Amino acid sequence: MKPLRLLHALVPTLMVVAIIAPALPTKYFGPVPGFVARALLLVSIKQTWGMYAPDPQRSHTYMDLEAIYDDDSTASLQESHDVEHGWGTTWAWRKTRMDIWKFYANFHPDKRNDHRTWYLRQVCVREARTGHTPRKITMYHVKRRFTAPSKVLAGAPGLGTPDRKLVTVVFCRTSPVPEMIEADRELHPELHG
Helix, strand or coil, X not given: CCHHHHHHHXXXXXXXXXXXXXXXXXXXXCCHHHHHHHHHHHCCXXXXXXXXXXXXXXXXXXXXXXXXXXCCCEEECCCHXXXXXXXXXXXXXXXXXXXXXXXXXXXXXXXXXXHHHHHHHHHHHHHHXXXXXXXXXXXXXXXXXXXXXXXXXXXXXXXXXXXXXXXEEEECCCCCHHHHHHHHHHHCHXXXX
């Protein structure tokens, strides 16, 4: 057999082994699947089901922002519109840059998130343009789980009841927010009321 023909047969055979061998049950094949999987990791090849069937989204989530002013009055901010009206199915096809920023700011509500911090600081700047700078912004995470398909077929609504929980509070008079507001006034005086 010529070396080139051997190579043509060997490459596809090795590819099949690399794909199938790590998934073989150890009950019947012993340590062979683990050995092949470790060998593939040496060359940074890893086969997992996540590549073919990633973890799907199981809920809709939005942020709900509330401004608190010096006189302790409160106001729902424009992000709250999503909590009231944003539970449709086509958001992914109509995303704006601001939608994407809100999505990442709302990501991992139980963990530190610098996107969230900077988003909320810019909300302080945006609200300062109205002439009424809030003392603080309170952020809530609102989630509605998708109902199981079998329950929807039986007549249940497609989304569960809203679950609202406090995520964080940002103070609009804590550095660097006042500096950001002042810089915005200098750059865009026409936007400040």
